[in-house]
Amino acid sequence: MRDLSATRAHYTSSNAQPAEGVKVWDVLIRMFHWSLVILFFTAYLSEDSQETVHFYAGYGVAFLIVFRLLWGFIGTRHARFRNFVTSFSDVKSYLKSLLSQRAKHYSGHNPAGGWMVVTLLLTLGLLSVSGLLMAAGEGSGPLTNFYTAGHWLFAESWLEPVHEFSANFMISLIVIHVAGVVVSSVLHKENLIKAMLTGKKKH
DSSP: OHHHHHHHHHHHHHHHGGGGOEEOSOHHHHHHHHHHHHHHHHHHHTTTTOHHHHHHHHHHHHHHHHHHHHHHHHSOGGGSHHHHOOOHHHHHHHHHHHHTTOOOOOSSOOHHHHHHHHHHHHHHHHHHHHHHHHHHHTTOSTTGGGOOTTOGGGOHHHHHHHHHHHHHHHHHHHHHHHHHHHHHHHHHTOOHHHHHHHSEEOO
């Protein structure tokens, strides 16, 4: 009888463990994610009123993008690009499955989420580079030593529109990203925002 009770207890304990979630996002990814949120909105909201704050927040975003690109190749399993950058046919199939509410659950990013990460990084990269070039033209920032007066690369006439477009496009991507997180959370019955805080997701 004792053996049977012990077996049941072990079985219950083993089955209960997956409910606690599995470790997916490492601490550096989580720090990157929330630091990026803070710095991007700090830069976006301080654009016209406090240039010094805007510049330093922008430098912070640029640093984070460089880190994320490196971590995408040498980081932990779910942080690597090869883990979540799939073919467009996979993305199409996944989006179709969402409509039928039978979307496959992924431990890391789903195919649509993976390409959203890539799009966000590319947009932030364009935003950062255009901002750094504009700063160099004003005599500040790490690219100042490369500044050449009159060179088209540092011309504000094209840099400013690109910089503003990138910032506004980022807002659109963030809205889509948040909507995707909400839909996926409801569909798979898991809190993805909490997962980016604890690092654990539903198995």
